[in-house]
Amino acid sequence: MSEQTTSPATTGPQxxxxxxxxxxxxxxxxxxxxxxxxxxCILIVAIFxxxxxxxxxxxxxxxxxxxxxxxxxxxxxxxxxxxxxVGRDILSxxxxxxxxxxxxxxxxxxxxxxxxxxxxxxxGFFRGAVETVIMRAVDIMLAMPSLxxxxxxxxxxxPSIFNAxxxxxxxxxPHYVRLTRAxxxxxxxxxxxxxxxxxxASSLRLMFITILPNCTxxxxxxxxxxxxxxxxxxxxxxxxxxxxxxxxxxxxxMLADALQFVQRAWWVVTFPGLVILLTVLAFNLxxxxxRDALDPKLKQ
Amino acid sequence: MFxxxxxxxxxxxxxxxxxTLLTFTLIRLIPGDPIEVMAGERGVSPERHAALRAELGLDxxxxxxxxxxVKNIASGDLGRxxxxxxxxxxxxxxxxxxxxxxxxxxxxxxxxxGLPCGIIAAVKRGSVFDHSVxxxxxxxxxxxxxxxxxxxxxxxxxxxxxxxxxGRLDVTYWIDEVTGFMLIDTLLSGEEGAFASALHHLVLPSxxxxxxxxxxxxxxTRSSMLxxxxxxxxxxxxxxGMAPMRVIVVHALRNALIPVITVIGLQVGxxxxxxxxxxxxxxxxxxxxxxxxxxxxxxxxxxQGGILIVATIIIVVNLLVDIMYGVVNPxxxxxx
Numbered sequence: 001m002s003e004q005t006t007s008p009a010t011t012g013p014q015x016x017x018x019x020x021x022x023x024x025x026x027x028x029x030x031x032x033x034x035x036x037x038x039x040x041c042i043l044i045v046a047i048f049x050x051x052x053x054x055x056x057x058x059x060x061x062x063x064x065x066x067x068x069x070x071x072x073x074x075x076x077x078x079x080x081x082x083x084x085x086v087g088r089d090i091l092s093x094x095x096x097x098x099x100x101x102x103x104x105x106x107x108x109x110x111x112x113x114x115x116x117x118x119x120x121x122x123x124g125f126f127r128g129a130v131e132t133v134i135m136r137a138v139d140i141m142l143a144m145p146s147l148x149x150x151x152x153x154x155x156x157x158x159p160s161i162f163n164a165x166x167x168x169x170x171x172x173x174p175h176y177v178r179l180t181r182a183x184x185x186x187x188x189x190x191x192x193x194x195x196x197x198x199x200x201a202s203s204l205r206l207m208f209i210t211i212l213p214n215c216t217x218x219x220x221x222x223x224x225x226x227x228x229x230x231x232x233x234x235x236x237x238x239x240x241x242x243x244x245x246x247x248x249x250x251x252x253x254m255l256a257d258a259l260q261f262v263q264r265a266w267w268v269v270t271f272p273g274l275v276i277l278l279t280v281l282a283f284n285l286x287x288x289x290x291r292d293a294l295d296p297k298l299k300q
Numbered sequence: 301m302f303x304x305x306x307x308x309x310x311x312x313x314x315x316x317x318x319x320t321l322l323t324f325t326l327i328r329l330i331p332g333d334p335i336e337v338m339a340g341e342r343g344v345s346p347e348r349h350a351a352l353r354a355e356l357g358l359d360x361x362x363x364x365x366x367x368x369x370v371k372n373i374a375s376g377d378l379g380r381x382x383x384x385x386x387x388x389x390x391x392x393x394x395x396x397x398x399x400x401x402x403x404x405x406x407x408x409x410x411x412x413x414g415l416p417c418g419i420i421a422a423v424k425r426g427s428v429f430d431h432s433v434x435x436x437x438x439x440x441x442x443x444x445x446x447x448x449x450x451x452x453x454x455x456x457x458x459x460x461x462x463x464x465x466x467g468r469l470d471v472t473y474w475i476d477e478v479t480g481f482m483l484i485d486t487l488l489s490g491e492e493g494a495f496a497s498a499l500h501h502l503v504l505p506s507x508x509x510x511x512x513x514x515x516x517x518x519x520x521t522r523s524s525m526l527x528x529x530x531x532x533x534x535x536x537x538x539x540x541g542m543a544p545m546r547v548i549v550v551h552a553l554r555n556a557l558i559p560v561i562t563v564i565g566l567q568v569g570x571x572x573x574x575x576x577x578x579x580x581x582x583x584x585x586x587x588x589x590x591x592x593x594x595x596x597x598x599x600x601x602x603x604q605g606g607i608l609i610v611a612t613i614i615i616v617v618n619l620l621v622d623i624m625y626g627v628v629n630p631x632x633x634x635x636x
Contacts, residue, residue: 031438035592069307073372077385077500110615115582136314136315136318137318139315139318139590140315140319140322142323142619143319143611143614143615144319144607144610144611144614145313145570145572145573145610145614147573147574147576147577148572148573148576148591148607148610148611151576151591151592151595152323152326152603152607153326155595156327156329156330157329186460191498232442232444234341235444236444236446236577239444239446239577240576240577240580240592241596242595252444252446253449255446255447258450259450259581262450262453262457262458262465263458266454269447269450269451269454270451270454272447272624273444273446273448273450273451274447276444276447277439277443277444277447278442280442281438281439281442283439284438284442288438
């Protein structure tokens with residue numbers, strides 16, 4: 001977001017640890033810090049969801065259908081953000097939804113990052129036919145819009161939150177493969193790799209212990225952006241009825257039946273989407289900040 | 301130039317084969333017996349089961365099935381819908397104009413808003429305008445568009461009553477379908493107010509679908525302009541005393557637009573997948589809604605065929621963008 005042209009003020013021969021240096025760059029970016037704070041808040045909310053949430057996310061209060069938020073006429077302070085069409089507390093559903101969304105994010109990023117790194121390293125390290133096969137497959141996947149491919153996969157496997165997560169993990173693979181391959185190739189002919197090879201390191205050791213740690217910067221940035229993509233795609237699948245199934249409190253599927261209440265209950269429509277937007281925005285802000293801090297060369 | 305195009309074309313072929321493999325495999329990944337899955341709870345008699353197996357070619361070896369599939373695709377046969385029994389290609393062709401109309405309007409909106417915003421933001425770097433453009437574009441980029449659609453609907457259709465909620469045309473009009481493009485058909489019909497109604501129905505869906513491309517275009521234009529504005533030849537032009545407007549429009553913009561064109565081309569994929577969500581919400585009778593409904597109805601030939609067609613369109617558009625890029629920029633054309 002905000003531009004940074006100056007490097008952190010280093011007075012004298014003061015030595016900074018890599019972490020301090022990173023933080024120096026990162027903290028200059030206001031947007032990134034705001035993103036980080038928001039993510040930490042969401043994380044805390046998600047971890048302590050069952051303590052913080054005033055109600056159960058799936059309990060239906062039949063005497064409180066479509067109640068407006070507490071500060072409006074007819075609102076009830078027991079239901080801060082109002083209730084939905086079957087009398088479930090929206091705030092509690094959002095809080096539990098945070099748990100689910102972050103969990104999905106972690107699952108998707110772990111799966112796609114892990115597999116992507118292995119494939120990318122293999123392609124970059126061995127080159128030749130292996131590389132051609134992997135990279136062609138990646139190109140094919142990139143030719144399809146990721147949401148469409150995810151929808152196709154879920155349509156085949158059947159709608160469920162786990163299948164949706166698998167689908168999103170598969171469609172986000174190509175970016176990790178490409179990034180890892182590119183950095184692997186860049187590192188491969190550097191002296192430290194050659195000397196390690198001369199010293200008799202095995203291929204596996206060279207790949208994962210020598211090369212991989214030096215390829216992490218772009219991967220960390222991509223993983224952060226992967227989080228926002230996973231949350232957004234999951235919500236879209238949930239909205240289309242292909243992700244989480246009722247009564248699971250997932251942000252996207254909370255919006256799925258909201259369409260019919262657009263006319264009389266704006267709160268059912270507004271809050272889940274706002275939470276999705278803010279969370280995705282926070283991850284994107286942080287991703288931008290990380291990119292600037294980890295590799296100034298990548299900066300636009 | 302010719303060589304360049306041939307080279308690009310050759311690269312597309314393996315990708316296309318890969319896509320056919322993908323759609324072919326997808327349908328075979330359905331857990332359990334595909335015919336029983338397709339039939340769902342209705343169930344099938346053993347005779348019908350065997351007939352369907354033969355009809356779909358599922359009794360053949362896998363390799364034979366794949367070659368049959370490719371042969372059918374090559375002759376334009378993508379199978380028939382299990383529900384309506386009409387050929388998939390025919391259904392696609394009747395619905396496609398609606399999606400093209402929506403996507404073009406969305407693209408137009410994205411370019412008309414995104415491009416100027418990006419240019420002004422770059423020229424007035426660091427200004428309030430620049431910061432707001434960057435904030436808005438990052439928000440637009442993070443937007444869950446299905447929610448954005450609901451929100452706009454809530455404000456403009458429900459509260460203000462300015463725009464219609466769904467569909468392509470007011471029910472009071474009956475228009476003969478000529479081209480399938482509502483804007484053209486209403487004009488051809490000569491019926492008073494029909495064109496305005498069609499336009500009216502397009503506004504919200506276009507804005508919703510165009511939001512993410514607009515954000516991407518604005519960001520890309522800004523960074524590309526910033527890069528070009530820092531070049532020596534711009535400084536030279538300025539120091540020659542050339543009018544600032546001329547420097548920006550004639551000298552900078554022309555070069556800055558090259559990467560922007562690529563980005564615009566790449567938005568086709570985003571537009572087509574965004575159309576799935578937008579069409580579902582606005583009850584827009586295009587291919588996005590058709591695909592989602594087919595998934596709900598377990599109409600697998602339609603899902604398979606639809607995905608193949610959409611992916612093919614995207615490959616072709618990307619190919620055209622690549623070629624355009626080569627035409628605009630000789631450095632690309634003659635590299636390697």
